Amino acid sequence: MSDSTRMVLHAFAALADLGEEIAETSDFEEMVRSALHVVLGTMGIRRGAVAEFDRGTGVLRFVASRGFGDTHPAEVNLPRKSREGANGNGNGDGSAPYAHALQDYALVEHEIHERFHEAGVEVVTPLVVRGELVGVILLGGKASGVAFTQEDRELARALGRHVGVGLHNHRLLREVERRAEENQKLYETMKGSYKDTVRAFAAAIDCKDKYTQGHSERVGKYSEIIAREMGWGDEEVEAIAIGGYLHDVGKLVVDRDIINAPYRIDAKQSSELNRHPAAGYEILRPIQHPFADIPLMARYHHERPDGRGYPEGLKDEEIPPGAKIVSLADSFDAMTTDRPYRRRRTFDEVVADFRRNSGKQFSPQVVVALCRALLKEARGETRPRQMMRLLGRDYVPEHTLPALEQLIADLESGAHLTTAQASGPA
Numbered sequence: 307m308s309d310s311t312r313m314v315l316h317a318f319a320a321l322a323d324l325g326e327e328i329a330e331t332s333d334f335e336e337m338v339r340s341a342l343h344v345v346l347g348t349m350g351i352r353r354g355a356v357a358e359f360d361r362g363t364g365v366l367r368f369v370a371s372r373g374f375g376d377t378h379p380a381e382v383n384l385p386r387k388s389r390e391g392a393n394g395n396g397n398g399d400g401s402a403p404y405a406h407a408l409q410d411y412a413l414v415e416h417e418i419h420e421r422f423h424e425a426g427v428e429v430v431t432p433l434v435v436r437g438e439l440v441g442v443i444l445l446g447g448k449a450s451g452v453a454f455t456q457e458d459r460e461l462a463r464a465l466g467r468h469v470g471v472g473l474h475n476h477r478l479l480r481e482v483e484r485r486a487e488e489n490q491k492l493y494e495t496m497k498g499s500y501k502d503t504v505r506a507f508a509a510a511i512d513c514k515d516k517y518t519q520g521h522s523e524r525v526g527k528y529s530e531i532i533a534r535e536m537g538w539g540d541e542e543v544e545a546i547a548i549g550g551y552l553h554d555v556g557k558l559v560v561d562r563d564i565i566n567a568p569y570r571i572d573a574k575q576s577s578e579l580n581r582h583p584a585a586g587y588e589i590l591r592p593i594q595h596p597f598a599d600i601p602l603m604a605r606y607h608h609e610r611p612d613g614r615g616y617p618e619g620l621k622d623e624e625i626p627p628g629a630k631i632v633s634l635a636d637s638f639d640a641m642t643t644d645r646p647y648r649r650r651r652t653f654d655e656v657v658a659d660f661r662r663n664s665g666k667q668f669s670p671q672v673v674v675a676l677c678r679a680l681l682k683e684a685r686g687e688t689r690p691r692q693m694m695r696l697l698g699r700d701y702v703p704e705h706t707l708p709a710l711e712q713l714i715a716d717l718e719s720g721a722h723l724t725t726a727q728a729s730g731p732a
């Protein structure tokens with residue numbers, strides 16, 4: 307095997323490897339520079355450049371260049387008029403698969419010679435992949451000083467096919483990335499309008515109950531904070547916030563007089579009111595939510611670990627985790643806001659209620675998470691202090707923090723089950 311044949315074979319192997327790397331690497335330009343280096347070295351050529359051609363925009367962009375100095379522009383815009391002329395009519399019927407490529411190439415070659423003749427471009431090699439011109443390699447100045455032969459041109463074309471595949475793959479990769487980005491944006495927009503709709507819904511729910519303005523939004527926020535404290539992921543935290551906003555959506559079908567009754571409602575009214583979790587589920591079920599379990603959070607937010615909740619009397623692990631969180635957030639907001647027939651509870655009373663009802667009405671792990679989040683905010687360890695903003699700055703007094711800490715420790719060790727106190731209103 308002659309030296310020149312060995313060199314060409316080596317060049318093909320090197321370019322084949324580069325082809326793979328070009329498709330994978332993020333440092334695309336470095337790879338193209340290497341490819342150019344291989345081509346120039348194999349063929350004994352002093353000057354060369356690789357340019358990418360974008361048929362859509364008519365831009366020829368130089369990706370790598372060697373031996374031409376810094377004189378050439380980074381991009382060449384091909385005149386639209388000549389592009390239209392080159393594309394001609396009837397090229398899109400598939401009858402001549404390389405028709406586009408040939409016409410594009412003729413145009414590019416013409417422009418290159420016009421602009422780069424003085425710089426010493428002698429050969430313009432098309433890089434064609436699947437009937438599309440994806441770029442060109444410009445060559446000039448053989449080291450031997452002789453003119454380019456037909457053989458040289460054919461070798462350049464053969465090597466160029468490898469480089470072309472690299473460019474093509476890179477372009478496909480960019481296209482996939484661009485579309486993924488577009489889809490992501492679209493998804494974000496849809497999620498944004500979904501959230502706006504949910505907030506509007508929450509406001510509509512709260513409007514029906516004149517005593518609980520802003521309740522749904524606060525339940526959404528508390529739920530979000532608890533879930534985050536429990537280590538839930540971003541998506542799940544977003545979901546639980548929505549679940550919180552919508553937990554009482556079923557109240558839309560309950561008689562307004564029952565919801566707003568300024569007195570204790572009777573058994574019949576109570577059973578009417580207690581329809582709202584199941585009704586909420588039915589309202590939310592047909593909606594395509596971006597998150598799972600939203601309807602279940604509405605359905606089970608009045609269930610209790612001791613099985614004394616409604617509508618199904620589920621116990622402990624039967625209750626979806628999201629519903630447990632929304633349930634506590636709901637009760638916490640009810641305890642900490644004024645109603646026409648009662649003042650809100652003091653924080654001491656809330657802590658006592660948590661101690662008494664953990665494991666009965668509330669999941670102890672969820673109570674721990676809420677207490678931890680409260681403790682962190684009260685100590686100024688987290689910014690922003692979202693709960694303190696909702697509760698009022700002075701709602702959690704300094705002197706209650708040891709009791710809060712003790713409650714967390716007892717809940718975590720299970721000690722609350724034996725030390726439950728009966729202080730505070732039920």
Ligand SMILES: [Fe+2]
Binds near residue numbers: 553554607608636
């Ligand atoms: Fe409710």
